[in-house]
Amino acid sequence: MKKTTILLLFFVFLFVCAFNFACSTKMLQIHPAKQIDRAYMVDLMDRYLEALVNQDPAGIPLASNVKLVENTEVTPIGEGLWKTATSRTTDYKIYVADPVAGQVGFMGLIEEKGKPIQLGVRLKLENGEITEIDHMIWRQINDPLPEGLIKPRPGLVQKLEESERVSREEMLKAANAYYDAIEQSDGNVAPFADECQRHEGGITSANNQEPLPEDAETTFGAMAAFGRMKCGEQLSTGIMGYITDINQRRLFAVDEEMGLVMAFSMFNHDGEPNPMPIKNGPAITESPNEWGQFSVGAGHIFKIRNGKIYEIEAMACVGIPYKASDGWSCTRKCLVDIMDQYLDALAKNDPSGVPLADDVMLVENTEKTPMGKGLWETATGGPADFRIYVADPDSGEVAFMGVIEENEKPTIAAIRLKVVDHKIKEIDHLVVHAGDEPLHPNMSKVRPALLERLPKLERVPNERMREIANSYYESIFQGNGDVAPFADECQRRENGGISVNDQTQTPEEIAKDDFSTFRKMKCGEQMNTGIWSYITDITDRRILAIDEEKGLAFAFSIFRHSGEPKVMKITGVPGVTELPNDWGAFDLPAAHIFKIRNGKIYEIEAIGYMADAGITNGWE
Numbered sequence: 001m002k003k004t005t006i007l008l009l010f011f012v013f014l015f016v017c018a019f020n021f022a023c024s025t026k027m028l029q030i031h032p033a034k035q036i037d038r039a040y041m042v043d044l045m046d047r048y049l050e051a052l053v054n055q056d057p058a059g060i061p062l063a064s065n066v067k068l069v070e071n072t073e074v075t076p077i078g079e080g081l082w083k084t085a086t087s088r089t090t091d092y093k094i095y096v097a098d099p100v101a102g103q104v105g106f107m108g109l110i111e112e113k114g115k116p117i118q119l120g121v122r123l124k125l126e127n128g129e130i131t132e133i134d135h136m137i138w139r140q141i142n143d144p145l146p147e148g149l150i151k152p153r154p155g156l157v158q159k160l161e162e163s164e165r166v167s168r169e170e171m172l173k174a175a176n177a178y179y180d181a182i183e184q185s186d187g188n189v190a191p192f193a194d195e196c197q198r199h200e201g202g203i204t205s206a207n208n209q210e211p212l213p214e215d216a217e218t219t220f221g222a223m224a225a226f227g228r229m230k231c232g233e234q235l236s237t238g239i240m241g242y243i244t245d246i247n248q249r250r251l252f253a254v255d256e257e258m259g260l261v262m263a264f265s266m267f268n269h270d271g272e273p274n275p276m277p278i279k280n281g282p283a284i285t286e287s288p289n290e291w292g293q294f295s296v297g298a299g300h301i302f303k304i305r306n307g308k309i310y311e312i313e314a315m316a317c318v319g320i321p322y323k324a325s326d327g328w329s330c331t332r333k334c335l336v337d338i339m340d341q342y343l344d345a346l347a348k349n350d351p352s353g354v355p356l357a358d359d360v361m362l363v364e365n366t367e368k369t370p371m372g373k374g375l376w377e378t379a380t381g382g383p384a385d386f387r388i389y390v391a392d393p394d395s396g397e398v399a400f401m402g403v404i405e406e407n408e409k410p411t412i413a414a415i416r417l418k419v420v421d422h423k424i425k426e427i428d429h430l431v432v433h434a435g436d437e438p439l440h441p442n443m444s445k446v447r448p449a450l451l452e453r454l455p456k457l458e459r460v461p462n463e464r465m466r467e468i469a470n471s472y473y474e475s476i477f478q479g480n481g482d483v484a485p486f487a488d489e490c491q492r493r494e495n496g497g498i499s500v501n502d503q504t505q506t507p508e509e510i511a512k513d514d515f516s517t518f519r520k521m522k523c524g525e526q527m528n529t530g531i532w533s534y535i536t537d538i539t540d541r542r543i544l545a546i547d548e549e550k551g552l553a554f555a556f557s558i559f560r561h562s563g564e565p566k567v568m569k570i571t572g573v574p575g576v577t578e579l580p581n582d583w584g585a586f587d588l589p590a591a592h593i594f595k596i597r598n599g600k601i602y603e604i605e606a607i608g609y610m611a612d613a614g615i616t617n618g619w620e
Helices: 003-020 038-053 168-184 219-227 231-236 332-347 462-478 507-512 523-527
Strands: 062-070 085-098 103-112 115-126 129-138 192-200 203-206 245-255 260-269 294-305 308-320 356-364 379-381 387-392 397-406 409-420 423-432 486-494 497-500 537-547 552-561 567-573 576-580 586-597 600-608
Touching: 038 085, 038 103, 038 115, 085 260, 103 245, 103 294, 115 245, 115 260, 168 231, 168 245, 168 260, 168 294, 168 308, 192 231, 203 219, 332 379, 332 387, 332 397, 332 409, 332 423, 387 552, 397 537, 397 552, 397 586, 409 537, 409 552, 409 600, 423 586, 423 600, 462 523, 462 537, 462 552, 462 586, 462 600, 486 523
Parallel strands: 062 129, 192 308, 356 423, 486 600
Antiparallel strands: 085 103, 085 245, 103 115, 115 129, 129 308, 192 203, 245 260, 260 294, 294 308, 379 397, 387 397, 387 537, 397 409, 409 423, 486 497, 537 552, 552 586, 567 576, 586 600
């Protein structure tokens, strides 16, 4: 058989597995509920399923405002599966009951119009009533029925010994690390047990212990070498590299008694890289990734014993739009839309149409400000062409940096919104109020790199991006350019002016600019001179939004200046050994956007203004 044929069959199967596979991280939210136990939660799920197949919700405790989402679509009770479910079938049923959080999950098999479907269900219970419901449905089940959908693996239905249990927090961390391991193509990121086995749609897709098929031309024959690898080993090959990111992660139920965590998430695939590099794979070093852009909704159950993942049970829903919302979360597009809605309302001086939480808090230029005051009174126009968005669905944070209009003058501003349940709960305004001087010409157009999305292979994980952004402040504070991973091409702009790696100055401009020698230096090189030693500290660092898709990190901070030392020692600059520090004591609230690619800082966009010394950030 030709290698190309084997690869084609392998990827056909892998594509199927992607859809069987498991739809930022929203970790479990715990809400007090009436005293209930695990048995009650399991019974509630059974009652719900019985009502579902009987197509009669009358006997279950539904809240008047109950919300049902079926395969990412908001669905009225009585519609969707409520009309098509016909019976329960087989012994394949797994319960993940969490009385602490008031949530219970189920993965099993039922019949829809006489045909088997794999079903994932989530119920949320508040004050004795069901307030939220998820249905995830996988209809493309193989015939004959896979053995994995006839009955669950023993480990998924057996209680843990007390000695095998770990804390809820450790269980959540282990389960969430699974998604990180896929995103990073690194099986060492998650705590997989050697015995770990993954099932997708009832089919063993990792650590398959069955003999290799004799017929190499079957899809299993093509997949065999990867399917028989251990869980972590398989991910480290890069074979899941076609999965760009996994977001809208909802780890909603922790069953401490059983050692189970259940989660729903969205797997996004942008068609890159193509081909995919393969490491330590079976006789191949790359494979095609030709499916283009698509998303898959996924449900997972993880068995965690002694802090390690032993079983993974996965299912999926397909046919959903690329980068769709799961019906509950605010996606990147959702966050940007809310920011645009906010900016439009700001320009009209009318917050009435903005989705504000009842307890929304606004801080403008480090001062607590009532809604309707401050920029809400003085804004006279919306964003100009210079606008940058940093959207972080995992944290619900979205930031804007750009030019708006205040008192009919172009004005530089940074705005940050914290969105919870699609409502704005926190707002920051940093406004560089316009003076008599015009804005720097660079504030008329954004550098292209700050708007471009990153290919997957150039991205780094969320936490690493936060570390890199913070290292910038540390490099200034320590006067050491080696502390931060600056790219040689790194360029910093401050209120539009190029303050490092400036290759644009004319001889006339250089002659008038005492800072020109430093301005032409590279980012790290400039830090090493001591030119920043007048900065006493950089406090109140809030790295708020990480946009992994674009490689952007957004942060607020306050640069503190005590007025010391009076003379700054300068090194590495011919003809300059010291410079005066005549500015005295002041603070400088600042907003920064960092472009991070391949783990290095390439662009820095900064804005700020001088303020009296001793200010706070307004959020204490």
